[in-house]
Structure formats: C-alpha cells, structure tokens
Amino acid sequence: MQRAVKHLKLPPAFVLIDGNAAPDFLIPHTCIPKADALFPAVSAASIVAKTYRDRLMSSLDRQYPDYGLKIHKGYATSKHVQQLRKHGPSPLHRKSFRPVRDFFMEKQGCLPGI
Numbered sequence: 001m002q003r004a005v006k007h008l009k010l011p012p013a014f015v016l017i018d019g020n021a022a023p024d025f026l027i028p029h030t031c032i033p034k035a036d037a038l039f040p041a042v043s044a045a046s047i048v049a050k051t052y053r054d055r056l057m058s059s060l061d062r063q064y065p066d067y068g069l070k071i072h073k074g075y076a077t078s079k080h081v082q083q084l085r086k087h088g089p090s091p092l093h094r095k096s097f098r099p100v101r102d103f104f105m106e107k108q109g110c111l112p113g114i
Helices: 002-006 040-063 078-087 098-107
Strands: 014-017 030-032
Touching: 014 040, 078 098
Parallel strands: 014 030
Antiparallel strands: none
C-alpha cells in the first residue's frame, strides 16, 4: 500500500483505507472496515486490485506450476497449503504467510506456533 501511494503521479491529499490498520503514512488517512461496501471508489479499487491479482497469479502459475496459483490465486486453500508442504515455498511466497513460516520452523526443528 505504501509503495502504491508513493508511486502515484499526484500525491493524494487523503487516503481512505479499507480495513482496521494502516501502514505508517505521512499523508492524512483513515481506516474504515468494510469501506468497499460504503464508498464506490473503494469498491472500484477493490475490483481492479482483485482482477489484477487474479491475472498475475494465472501468469505466475506458468512459472511455478506446482502450486496451483491459477486455481486458488494464492489464497490459503487446503490445496495450496498441501502443495506448500509438498514442494516447500517458492520465491514468491511471503515468509510471514503462516504456512510458509511453519514450513521454515519445521525445517529448523521448531514446533509451529512456538
């Protein structure tokens, strides 16, 4: 979110965030849970973002076919988690994603969640 706002051609005077937490912004902002149901601009941005992500995941599926990204679009479905356990994380996976974090902890001999 910070990167997206930083790369806008015109800096916004205000940022409306759909959710209950925001990164550190120097720009005035507010968080509103379910803002996509309340503000048409947030609804539109949400649709654009989801469409972009779905297309990106389908494209990345060709590069990393073992994970089924084209099917689950990177969301933590049981099939996705199963493939992560089978193949380990790809370079795309966030280390903060719980199944990935658990994978690394298990490799180091730690118990997940401890």
